[in-house]
Amino acid sequence: GAVVSQHPSRVICKSGTSVKIECRSLDFQATTMFWYRQFPKQSLMLMATSNEGSKATYEQGVEKDKFLINHASLTLSTLTVTSAHPEDSSFYICSALRGEQFFGPGTRLTVL
Amino acid sequence: KQEVTQIPAALSVPEGENLVLNCSFTDSAIYNLQWFRQDPGKGLTSLLLIQSSQREQTSGRLNASLDKSSGRSTLYIAASQPGDSATYLCAVRALGLTGGGNKLTFGTGTQLKVEL
Numbered sequence: 001g002a003v004v005s006q007h008p009s010r011v012i013c014k015s016g017t018s019v020k021i022e023c024r025s026l027d028f029q030a031t032t033m034f035w036y037r038q039f040p041k042q043s044l045m046l047m048a049t050s051n052e053g054s055k056a057t058y059e060q061g062v063e064k065d066k067f068l069i070n071h072a073s074l075t076l077s078t079l080t081v082t083s084a085h086p087e088d089s090s091f092y093i094c095s096a097l098r099g100e101q102f103f104g105p106g107t108r109l110t111v112l
Numbered sequence: 113k114q115e116v117t118q119i120p121a122a123l124s125v126p127e128g129e130n131l132v133l134n135c136s137f138t139d140s141a142i143y144n145l146q147w148f149r150q151d152p153g154k155g156l157t158s159l160l161l162i163q164s165s166q167r168e169q170t171s172g173r174l175n176a177s178l179d180k181s182s183g184r185s186t187l188y189i190a191a192s193q194p195g196d197s198a199t200y201l202c203a204v205r206a207l208g209l210t211g212g213g214n215k216l217t218f219g220t221g222t223q224l225k226v227e228l
């Protein structure tokens with residue numbers, strides 16, 4: 001149990017476009033999910049905490065208008081990178097809370 | 113602000129060697145500490161979770177210890193194998209209310225290569 005999926009696994013987009021990444025808890029309900037970003041050779045940095053039915057809580061330095069988070073159901077949270085630029089290229093990982101955090105497989109975003 | 117550091121940043125060992133990965137954290141007020149494995153381009157696999165009241169946890173060839181007062185944890189890997197090659201991350205979970213108390217702060221990672 002406690003499986004978390006992400007879609008897509010990889011996405012390449014042009015600068016200025018928006019990209020949506022989905023995070024799903026497949027076999028449990030999660031009122032809380034987390035979004036992380038990982039740059040090459042670096043560790044995971046928490047971007048925001050996603051709470052079902054309420055606004056996400058963003059970490060300091062993360063632009064909430066650029067990284068839109070929607071946690072509309074107990075099994076789905078989405079991260080939308082708006083007006084993406086090359087510096088947004090990164091590996092985005094989500095996790096869902098069920099006692100402890102269970103992590104998705106990640107999404108590789110490349111912005112050209 | 114919690115800071116988590118891992119030493120060494122990279123490690124290359126021959127197959128069969130026993131090895132120790134180190135993790136240190138600045139704020140000892142933690143709920144638990146977790147070790148993860150990450151393969152290139154992949155998500156995280158949880159290896160061991162140590163509650164703040166525990167001193168160590170074992171799973172197969174892996175043993176993790178926790179010294180909360182000194183802000184240190186070690187991951188011991190016995191009889192290393194090429195399949196152990198990956199990046200190992202430690203993460204501490206903060207104490208506190210539901211929101212902040214569930215946050216994980218990750219270390220910088222140790223990239224391990226086990227050679228034949």
